[in-house]
Amino acid sequence: MSPVAVFVGPPGAGKSTVAEIVGQRLGVDVRDTDQDVEAGEGVSVQDIFIDQGEAHFRVLEEKAVASALAEHDGVVSLGGGAVLSPASRAALAGHRVIFLDVGLAAAIRRVGMNSGRPLLLGNVRTQLKNLLDQRRVLYRDVARFTIETDDLDATQVADQAIALIEDDR
Ligand SMILES: Nc1ncnc2c1ncn2[C@@H]1O[C@H](COP(=O)(O)OP(=O)(O)OP(=O)(O)O)[C@@H](O)[C@H]1O
Numbered sequence: 281m282s283p284v285a286v287f288v289g290p291p292g293a294g295k296s297t298v299a300e301i302v303g304q305r306l307g308v309d310v311r312d313t314d315q316d317v318e319a320g321e322g323v324s325v326q327d328i329f330i331d332q333g334e335a336h337f338r339v340l341e342e343k344a345v346a347s348a349l350a351e352h353d354g355v356v357s358l359g360g361g362a363v364l365s366p367a368s369r370a371a372l373a374g375h376r377v378i379f380l381d382v383g384l385a386a387a388i389r390r391v392g393m394n395s396g397r398p399l400l401l402g403n404v405r406t407q408l409k410n411l412l413d414q415r416r417v418l419y420r421d422v423a424r425f426t427i428e429t430d431d432l433d434a435t436q437v438a439d440q441a442i443a444l445i446e447d448d449r
Pocket residue numbers: 289290291292293294295296297298314359360390391397429432433434435437
């Protein structure tokens with residue numbers, strides 16, 4: 281069993297939104313590792329960061345990624361920082377991973393300046409810039425395909441993703 285596609289990318293890339301559209305259009309279930317962690321713990325990702333710290337969240341996330349890749353044959357959307365884990369990067373090898381890339385300006389517009397995302401608290405622009413600079417290489421490393429999303433709406437990104445999936449089957 282293997283997911284039909286796995287979406288990776290930074291906050292604001294549109295992973296959750298696009299995964300939902302692609303799942304609906306292909307008639308398959310969607311799994312989001314942030315939601316899996318929240319369901320398992322019974323609290324929000326934000327609260328886990330605040331109460332138990334990022335390192336604890338990353339351990340939970342690593343398990344959620346491993347389970348989703350092993351158990352799910354629909355579409356998977358990973359948390360933005362899932363690729364920080366070497367184990368998760370290794371687990372992604374051989375999967376149909378699609379990197380939704382986004383530039384700084386579009387990412388800021390999409391997450392908003394008052395982001396509830398715990399890693400972006402403080403100066404959203406600076407945090408997002410650092411995060412994009414540090415992680416782009418990791419997203420590229422795990423991805424079979426990249427979609428540049430800046431000038432596309434979520435439906436257009438989903439169209440491209442479905443075309444890539446169909447061509448790759
Ligand atoms: N291609 C797009 N163009 C414009 N807005 C978009 C696009 N994709 C998603 N959005 C909007 O951007 C916001 C963030 O999208 P979404 O939550 O899907 O991102 P994400 O990649 O899952 O982020 P996170 O890593 O924080 O979970 C949402 O308000 C969504 O409607």
